Amino acid sequence: MKVLASIISAGLSKFGKLDGLYAREIFAEAAKEAFENCPNLNPKKDIEALFIGQMSESYEHQGHAGPLMLNWVGLNGIPAFRVESACASSSVALRVGLMAIMSGLYNIVMVGGVEKMTHLPTSNNMEILASASDFPFEQWHGATFPSLFALMATAHMHEYGTTEEQMALVAVKNHENAFLNPKAHMQKKITVQDVLSSKVVSWPLKLYDCSLISDGASCVILAKHELAKKFTDTPVNIIASTQAQDSLSILERESLTTLNAIKLASREAFKMADLTPKDIDVAEVHDCFTIAEIIAYEDLGFCKKGFGGKLIEEGETKIGGKIPVNTSGGLKAKGHPVGATGVAQVYEIYLQLIGEAGKRQVNGAEIGLTCNIGGSGATATVNILKRGD
Amino acid sequence: MNIISIEQFYNFCSQKKLMGVKCEECNALYAIPKPLCINCGSKKLFWIPFKGVGKLISYTIVHIPHPRFQNEAPYILGIIELEEGVKLLARIKEVKIEDIKIGMPLKIDFEKSENETWPNWPRYFFKPI
Ligand SMILES: [Zn+2]
Numbered sequence: 001m002k003v004l005a006s007i008i009s010a011g012l013s014k015f016g017k018l019d020g021l022y023a024r025e026i027f028a029e030a031a032k033e034a035f036e037n038c039p040n041l042n043p044k045k046d047i048e049a050l051f052i053g054q055m056s057e058s059y060e061h062q063g064h065a066g067p068l069m070l071n072w073v074g075l076n077g078i079p080a081f082r083v084e085s086a087c088a089s090s091s092v093a094l095r096v097g098l099m100a101i102m103s104g105l106y107n108i109v110m111v112g113g114v115e116k117m118t119h120l121p122t123s124n125n126m127e128i129l130a131s132a133s134d135f136p137f138e139q140w141h142g143a144t145f146p147s148l149f150a151l152m153a154t155a156h157m158h159e160y161g162t163t164e165e166q167m168a169l170v171a172v173k174n175h176e177n178a179f180l181n182p183k184a185h186m187q188k189k190i191t192v193q194d195v196l197s198s199k200v201v202s203w204p205l206k207l208y209d210c211s212l213i214s215d216g217a218s219c220v221i222l223a224k225h226e227l228a229k230k231f232t233d234t235p236v237n238i239i240a241s242t243q244a245q246d247s248l249s250i251l252e253r254e255s256l257t258t259l260n261a262i263k264l265a266s267r268e269a270f271k272m273a274d275l276t277p278k279d280i281d282v283a284e285v286h287d288c289f290t291i292a293e294i295i296a297y298e299d300l301g302f303c304k305k306g307f308g309g310k311l312i313e314e315g316e317t318k319i320g321g322k323i324p325v326n327t328s329g330g331l332k333a334k335g336h337p338v339g340a341t342g343v344a345q346v347y348e349i350y351l352q353l354i355g356e357a358g359k360r361q362v363n364g365a366e367i368g369l370t371c372n373i374g375g376s377g378a379t380a381t382v383n384i385l386k387r388g389d
Numbered sequence: 390m391n392i393i394s395i396e397q398f399y400n401f402c403s404q405k406k407l408m409g410v411k412c413e414e415c416n417a418l419y420a421i422p423k424p425l426c427i428n429c430g431s432k433k434l435f436w437i438p439f440k441g442v443g444k445l446i447s448y449t450i451v452h453i454p455h456p457r458f459q460n461e462a463p464y465i466l467g468i469i470e471l472e473e474g475v476k477l478l479a480r481i482k483e484v485k486i487e488d489i490k491i492g493m494p495l496k497i498d499f500e501k502s503e504n505e506t507w508p509n510w511p512r513y514f515f516k517p518i
Contacts, residue, residue: 123456130455136395137421140510141479142451142458147466150449151478155468158447158491202466203450251468251476252421256447 001274005101006228006235006388007220008108009038010350015216015335016118016185023060023116024072027052027217030112030340031073034219040231041108041221043075048106050080051097053090053113054339058128060116069114086132087288088374089113090218091342091381097222098241107227112219113344115337125213129338132375134249146210146289148250148376150202153291155256157204159306162294164204166309168195170290171208171332173318178329180359185214185335195290209290214335218344228388234354235388240272241381248378257306259292261380262299262371269369269382270301277301280323280384281365282352284345286373287330296371297325300382319360327352327360342372346383353387393434398422399510405499407441407513409473410434420475441497442518443471448481448489469495469515483516494518 011034013026021029035043050070057063066080083093090113097111117125129145130138138148156162172192178184195208221231228235244264247253253260270276277300285300287293294308302323303311311317317325328334328348331341349368351357370383393410398421401408410419414431420439425432447468454462465481467489479497481489495515502511 122453126453127456134421136399136508136510138478139455140508141512141514142455142461142464142466143478144451144453144455146453147449147451150451151447151466151468154449154491155447200450200452200463202452205449249421249478251478256468 001239003225003237003239004241005098005222006225006237007346007350008223008228008231008235009034009041010220010347011037011218012183012344012347013217014183015214015337018118018215021116021215023054023062023114023217024068026116026215027069027112027114027219028072030217030219034221038221038231046108047075047078047110047221049078049100049109050075051083051093051109051111052080053083053085053093053342055084055086055089055115056128056131059120085379086374087286087336087338088342088372088379088381089339091345091370091372091383092243092379094220094343094346094383095241095243095381098238101222101224107224109222110219111222111343112217113340113342114217115339116215117213117337118215137249137251144202145376146205147202149289149291150205151250152256152295153204153289156291156295159257160309162309164196165192166313167209167290167294168192169312170287170293171195173312174287174326174330174332177319177327177360178333181329181334184329184333185212186333205289205291211288211331211336212333214337216335216337216340216344218340218347220343220346220350236350236353237386237388238383239386240269240384242268242272243379243381244268246378248375250376257295259295259299259373259377259380261377262296262373265380265382266300266371269384273384275367275384279367280369281367282327282349282362283323283325283369283371284328284330284348285325285371287326287332288336290332292373293325293330300369300371319362324362327357327362342370342381345370345372346385349385353385391435393422393424393436395422402499402513403502403511407439407497408436409439409475411437418473418475420471420477439471439473443469443495445481445489445491445493445495446470446476447491450486465489467515480514481516482514
């Protein structure tokens, strides 16, 4: 096992409806936490580049996020890169940051993500998010983002007998976890009945099967492994980071019930870390819709194909279960400011591995995994993190 | 006519023809026209007519519509596996929501293109045979 780089600090803004704040200011909130938690770091002197994930300039009519975000966190002059991969924007930014360190170009970089979404009406949000699907062959024919995942859900129900109740249980669990997370968008426990009786968005998906449109930002400071101890006693090592792609349009995929990009990325990640799914103590996976979390269980190898519904039913993915998933509350209840999500997942695993996850701490967590997808699964990234010694 | 492009695909649709793309080297078929074969990398691709019939392999009832379809909600969106073995996503029409079933045979039909600026593509949809 090789350490690709170490996380020496991390920050997360409050997730939610952050009225009166621009994306740049929300990102500064996350950066402040990361800087404050790492007193040995002199950001202006030590950080050599910024990699920032942001999905869309349509939200604030604002492009050129690289220098903008850099300026707002007090770091002028160094190179800044904006990375776009839909909902996987910041986890792909993290991989670019990793590559920059592994290439030897930089020793310390900041990676993060941000999105400000809640000021726009739902219909605008739907249109902006739909832009991550195929325009001439999906959007043009009336596909919305929820409808693409609904097509996967119907197929999963048909093929494996997965039920609407099982999907609802994902939402119930993630709301329970978000209840313990002071930064989560929604701190409200819900019941299976609440999910089943909520407004239909795109059958079989109801409103409570869908993640939240949120504002928020995330960041981590990455350092070359050998330098990490100079900055912190509790580094977290990235021991695998992989990415795979699939067709943008779901109609070109062999199966509607599997996200092949997750399968490919995770297979490679486990190989890279020399681990198996059984070794993972805690995971943050992409639950943009409840069905996505069930498919992720299967494609990551936490259970056999078709048994994702059973896994949630048996409570194995709750805190205290065999493999706690989305202890943060997930995209479902912590919130899903698309550009911020990938690194926000890494932030949660970082907290878990340094033992700072508060009431949602998984006892003795040493190895964690994140799985972030872009769009309807055309991009998948997987990271495996290990507590440093 | 031999240009493989999305524009050309929709030009065929305006003539009420569903055309697919076939690779001369490896015989791979594409419903979304591709300039390069994903299977073998060949640049030798050509149009072939598809029958426009297939079966429904998944569906959803869209209640909160795409802004372009505001007046149609709730509408049925499906994935149709064509006889040729490739798939399309389209609205399913002329069937009641309670009668929709995975596996049901469907055939394509075409709408006139809307009077808008780009993209002024004619839409296809599927209906029971
Ligand atoms: Zn070929």
